[in-house]
Amino acid sequence: xxxxxxxxxxxxxxxxxxxxxxxxxxxxxxxxxxxxxxxxxxxxxxxxxxxxxxxxxxxxxxxxxxxxxxxxxxxxxxxxxxxxxxxxxxxxxxxxxxxxxxxxxxxxxxxxxxxxxxxxxxxxxxxxxxxxxxxxxxxxxxxxxxxxxxxxxxxxxxxxxxxxxxxxxxxxxxxxxxxxxxxxxxxxxxxxxxxxxxxxxxxxxxxxxxxxxxxxxxxxxxxxxxxxxxxxxxxxxxxxxxxxxxxxxxxxxxxxxxxxxxxxxxxxxxxxxxxxxxxxxxxxxxxxxxxxxxxxxxxxxxxxxxxxxxxxxxxxxxxxxxxxxxxxxxxxxxxxxxxxxxxxxxxxxxxxxxxxxxxxxxxxxxxxxxxxxxxxxxxxxxxxxxxxxxxxxxxxxxxxxxxxxxxxxxxxxxxxxxxxxxxxxxxxxxxxxxxxxxxxxxxxxxxxxxxxxxxxxxxxxxxxxxxxxxxxxxxxxxxxxxxxxxxxxxxxxxxxxxxxxxxxxxx
Numbered sequence: 339x340x341x342x343x344x345x346x347x348x349x350x351x352x353x354x355x356x357x358x359x360x361x362x363x364x365x366x367x368x369x370x371x372x373x374x375x376x377x378x379x380x381x382x383x384x385x386x387x388x389x390x391x392x393x394x395x396x397x398x399x400x401x402x403x404x405x406x407x408x409x410x411x412x413x414x415x416x417x418x419x420x421x422x423x424x425x426x427x428x429x430x431x432x433x434x435x436x437x438x439x440x441x442x443x444x445x446x447x448x449x450x451x452x453x454x455x456x457x458x459x460x461x462x463x464x465x466x467x468x469x470x471x472x473x474x475x476x477x478x479x480x481x482x483x484x485x486x487x488x489x490x491x492x493x494x495x496x497x498x499x500x501x502x503x504x505x506x507x508x509x510x511x512x513x514x515x516x517x518x519x520x521x522x523x524x525x526x527x528x529x530x531x532x533x534x535x536x537x538x539x540x541x542x543x544x545x546x547x548x549x550x551x552x553x554x555x556x557x558x559x560x561x562x563x564x565x566x567x568x569x570x571x572x573x574x575x576x577x578x579x580x581x582x583x584x585x586x587x588x589x590x591x592x593x594x595x596x597x598x599x600x601x602x603x604x605x606x607x608x609x610x611x612x613x614x615x616x617x618x619x620x621x622x623x624x625x626x627x628x629x630x631x632x633x634x635x636x637x638x639x640x641x642x643x644x645x646x647x648x649x650x651x652x653x654x655x656x657x658x659x660x661x662x663x664x665x666x667x668x669x670x671x672x673x674x675x676x677x678x679x680x681x682x683x684x685x686x687x688x689x690x691x692x693x694x695x696x697x698x699x700x701x702x703x704x705x706x707x708x709x710x711x712x713x714x715x716x717x718x719x720x721x722x723x724x725x726x727x728x729x730x731x732x733x734x735x736x737x738x739x740x741x742x743x744x745x746x747x748x749x750x751x752x753x754x755x756x757x758x759x760x761x762x763x764x765x766x767x768x769x770x771x772x773x774x775x776x777x778x779x780x781x782x783x784x785x786x787x788x789x790x791x792x793x794x795x796x797x798x799x800x801x802x803x804x805x806x807x808x809x810x811x812x813x814x815x816x817x818x819x820x821x822x823x824x825x826x827x828x829x830x831x832x833x834x835x836x837x838x839x840x841x842x843x844x845x
Contacts, residue, residue: 347383347384349384349393349789350381350382350383350384350385351382351384351759351762352759352789352791353381353382353396353400354382355755355758355769356400356752356755357382357400360400364378364379364382367399370399371395371396371399381396411815411816411817411820411839411840412812412813412814412815412816412839412840413801413804413812413813413816413827413837413838413839413840414810414811414812414837414838414840415785415801415804415805415807415810415811415812415813415835415836415837416809416810416836416837416838417656417783417785417804417805417806417807417808417809417810417811417836418783418806418807418808418809419656419834419836420656420657420658420659420706420834421652421653421656421658421660421805421830421833421834421835422658422659422660422833422834423660423661423832423833423834424660424661424662424663425649425660425661425662425663425829425832425833426663426664427641427642427645427646427649427662427663427664427665427666428452428454428641428642428645428824429451429452429453429454429478429638429639429640429641429642430454430599430600430603430639430640430641430642430643430644430645431454431456431458431459431642431821431822431823432573432599432600432642432644432727433452433599433600433603433639433640433642434450434452434453434454434459434639435458435459435462435501435503435506435600436503436506436574436577436600436601436603436604437450437453437603437604437607437637437639438450438453438459438462438466438480438482438503439503439506439507439509439510439577439581440510440577440581440584440604440607440608441482441484441510442471442484442507442510442511442513442514443510443513443514443581443584443585443608443611443631444482444484444611444631444632444633444635445484445630445631445632446631446632446633446634446635447481447482447483447634447635448480448481448482448483448634448635448636448637449479449480449481449482449635449636449637450479450480450482450636450637450639451478451479451636451637451638451639451693452478452479452638452639452640452693453475453478453479453480453639454478454642454824455478455824455825456820456821456822456823456824457500457817457820457821457822458500458501458503458821458822461497461498461500461501462497462501462503463475464494464497465493465494465497465498465501465504465507466482467494468489468492468493468494468497469485469488469489469490469492469493470485470487470488470489470492471483471484471485471488472484472485484514488511488514488515488518490515490518490519490520493520493521494521495521495522495553498520498521498522498523498553499521499522499523501523502523502574503523503574504520504521504522504523504554505523505533505536505554505574505578506574506577506578506581507520508520508536508540508545508547508554508556508578508582509540509577509578509579509580509581509582509583509585510581510582510585511556512540512545512556512558512561512581512582512585513581513582513584513585513586513631514585515558516557516558516559516561517556517557517558517559518555518556519552519553519554519555519556520553520554520556521553521554522549522553522554523554533547533549534569534570535568535569535570535572535575536572536574536575536578536579538568538569539566539568539569539575539576539578539579539582539592540556540578540579540582542564542565542566542567542579543561543562543563543564543566543579543582543583543586543590544558544560544561544562544564545557545558545560545561545582546558546560558582561582561586562586562588563583563586563587563588563589563590563625563627564590565590565591565593566579566583566590566591566592566593567593567594568592568593568594568595568596570594571594571595571596571621571720572596573596573598573600573601575596576592576595576596576601576623577600577601577604579592579595580592580595580601580604580605580608580615580623580625581604581608583625583627584608584611584613584615584625584627584628584631585627585628585629585631586627587627587628587629588626588627589624589625589626589627590624590625590627591622591623591624591625592622592623592624592625593621593622594621595617595620595621595622595623596720596721597618597619597620597621597720597721597722598669598720598721598725599640599643599666599668599669599697599721601618602618602619602640602696603639603640603694605618605623606618606637606694606696607635607637608625610633610635610636610637611631611633611635612628612631612633613625613626613627613628613631614626614627637694638692638693638694639694640666640692640694640696640697641664641665641666641692641697641699642666643665643666643669643670643725643728644725644727644728644795644822645823646662646665646666646670646702647670647673647725647727647728647731648731648798648802648823649662650662650673650677650682650684650702650704650731651731651732651734651735651799651802652802652805652830653682653704654677654682654704654707654709654735654738655734655735655737655738655783655802655803655805655806656805656806657706657707658704658706658833659703659704659705659706660703660704660833661701661702661703661704662701662702662704663701664692664699664701665699665700665701665702666692666697666698666699667686667689667698667699667700668697668698668722669721669725670728671722672722672723672724673724673725673728674686674702676712676716676724676732677735679712679713680709680710680711680712680735680739681707681708681709681710681739682704682707682709682735683704683705683706683707684702684703684704684705685702685703685705686700686701686702686703687700687701687702687703688700708740709735709738709739709740709779709780710739710740710741711736711739711740711741711742711743711777711779712739712743715744715745715746715774716729716732716743716744716745716746717729717745717746717747717748718747718748718749726747726749726750727795729745729747729795730747730753730757730795730796730798730799731795731798731799731802732745733745733757733760733767733775733777733799734760734765734799734802734803734806736777736779737760737765737766737767737777737779737780737781737783737803738779738780738781738806739777739779739780740779740780741778741779742776742777742778742779743776743777743779744770744774744775744776744777745757745774745775745777746773746774747773747774747775748773750773751772751773752772753793753795753796754769754771754772754773754774754775755769755772756791756793756796757769757775757777757796757799758775759788759791759796759800760799760800760803762786762788763783763784763785763786763788763800763803763804763807763811764781764782764783764784764786764807765777765781765783765803766778766779766781782808783803783804783806783807783808784807784808784809785804785807785808785809785810785811786807786811786812787811787812787813787814788800788804788811788812788813788814789814789815790813790814790815790816790817790818790819791818792818793818794818794819794821794822796818797813797816797818797819798818798819798822798823800813801813801816801819801826805830805835812840827839
């Protein structure tokens, strides 16, 4: 697979940083690849074309994909000017994925509104179709009808492996089928992402989960309601166990549960299905499950706090006057406190309800601001702390803040390494270790060519920075961004951005 010199250089830098994060010398890395140290040196300085097979081998040695190898699109971004206008925050991708998985429990007809048209929901539709689940789309709504018998042997493995959300099908399917195999899950490549919280949680309910080259094997023949203490406060693991408990007659108590927006959406959806769910929004959930769920139901997905943070960061780094409509305020309050501390000027309007009549929304007016570094580090915490998906957006903001900002990304192995890609645009990001970066600001950003990291939020923050960078930047292989943001180029261009979509093949 041939690439131009800019692409090779970008991929080479990603390989070098990933190798260093694993503590490998060039010689040790070369031995693991069964090549020479000089060949590794050529790769890392962008002097060698990398085949798909070699990239997969490199990913195997490093324990994670270095780049997404896919045919896709590039963006040409003419940056360096402020934006203006109003933008409406879409329904959330993460909320949609949980709701789609939970819909499998229902033997009746489910209608879900607010399903964003992004790559990840497209992959879920492909997987649903292969399982025999009928989906009818009308606008942003899906009508879902599940079959009496799922065609699990025909499951679309390619679609399943592009989503972390595939894991959440385990708990839902356990309520419909007692023994089955699903293809393995995928998602963002951000270091070690074990399934232990899912495994331990499901085991507490008598389910048995094993992984093999064939996929995920689940045995639910001895499943029963009970008490679960989650191994960690994981959003997806909480949703998985919550769905499993919904299909088990009796009372299940889930402790150390995550209470983030997507978990709350699944809990409220299960209530609409007739499942008893108490404690939504807290760390302890009590579930009165049903042996069979059969109800025609309609539910509205909530708005996306991470998309709101995306537009907040754009307003901050481009010194723009923007109005963000329909922001889910309960999942942004601490982020706004920290942004105000950094000097961002904004005004929030009155609260009103989302279409689901549950989520509180506000409109936020953001004004051009002189930013300063915060006096203490910025780090994520389970809700109601700063959302881990919102944390990366503080990195481009920090490049425009006077002083030194410390960002501690403790939840994810190696995600902070991707923040250093901002240096290609002239930022001053110093990696302290695989979890912490120091960012000096303000810096004048300039145009560059960058290959998207294979992770949604790290890829998106490069786009944010490019909007502030003088000149024309090229962002290669934007599949990672399209996984989570619908029609993003048109929406940004309506705010005065100047982005062109370029077709081609990129790493």
